Amino acid sequence: MRIDVFSLFPQAFDWYRTQVHVRRAQELGHELAVWNYRDYTPLAHLQVDDTPYGGGAGMVLRIDVVCAALEAVFHEPAEGLRERRRVVELTPRGRQLDDGLAAELAQRDLVVLCGRYEGIDERVANLVTDRVSIGPYVLSGGEIAAMALVDAVLRKVEGVISNPQSVVSESHSPELGGATEYPQYTRPAEFRGWAVPEVLLSGDHGAVERWRREQVGRGFAPPRDAC
Numbered sequence: 001m002r003i004d005v006f007s008l009f010p011q012a013f014d015w016y017r018t019q020v021h022v023r024r025a026q027e028l029g030h031e032l033a034v035w036n037y038r039d040y041t042p043l044a045h046l047q048v049d050d051t052p053y054g055g056g057a058g059m060v061l062r063i064d065v066v067c068a069a070l071e072a073v074f075h076e077p078a079e080g081l082r083e084r085r086r087v088v089e090l091t092p093r094g095r096q097l098d099d100g101l102a103a104e105l106a107q108r109d110l111v112v113l114c115g116r117y118e119g120i121d122e123r124v125a126n127l128v129t130d131r132v133s134i135g136p137y138v139l140s141g142g143e144i145a146a147m148a149l150v151d152a153v154l155r156k157v158e159g160v161i162s163n164p165q166s167v168v169s170e171s172h173s174p175e176l177g178g179a180t181e182y183p184q185y186t187r188p189a190e191f192r193g194w195a196v197p198e199v200l201l202s203g204d205h206g207a208v209e210r211w212r213r214e215q216v217g218r219g220f221a222p223p224r225d226a227c
């Protein structure tokens with residue numbers, strides 16, 4: 001698949017793009033490109049945003065700038081992109097990302113539009129298939145949200161995660177009924193009096209399997225005296 005991210009801060013993705021699984025995706029023939037709206041603005045002084053009509057705080061990313069960037073990259077009218085791709089606007093007002101949506105977004109080529117400041121002009125609704133949030137809190141821009149979304153989507157692409165078992169039964173997957181995974185332990189078997197559950201050291205695979213099934217969905221309850 002091809003993923004194209006549009007942002008005013010493409011450098012924000014530099015670290016993410018060096019990650020092993022992202023490189024593996026690219027070796028498998030998938031593409032992750034990050035584009036800067038500012039490189040394609042038709043406006044003087046490389047302007048990309050403007051004050052909101054009706055007044056109010058902050059700046060809004062202009063719809064003409066978004067369209068210019070999309071059309072420069074895809075060589076087709078921006079309105080038509082969603083006929084063959086998922087086009088996602090990242091906004092705290094969007095539908096909350098979950099495992100199912102990530103799996104759905106992995107089925108087609110994906111365009112991700114990051115906003116900044118007060119977001120993107122509402123007329124972006126004419127271009128998108130989805131408006132997505134990564135949770136009920138506000139981030140200062142869409143870049144961190146975009147990395148969360150792209151990462152969740154890439155994990156659903158076959159071959160990106162080298163051990164497929166780690167994807168199939170991971171937390172929130174349909175295989176675990178949307179529950180969280182069982183806890184993991186490694187050496188040392190005891191540290192500061194904190195012991196690894198006996199069953200995991202027993203070598204009894206059946207017992208380990210049963211214990212893990214019991215743990216699924218249990219989550220983590222902090223002790224009562226923790227702050």
Ligand code: 6GU
Pocket residue numbers: 089090091092132133134135136137138139140141142145146
């Ligand atoms: Cl997608 N963007 C911003 N700015 N804040 C968010 C978000 C997105 N999702 C949750 N908070």
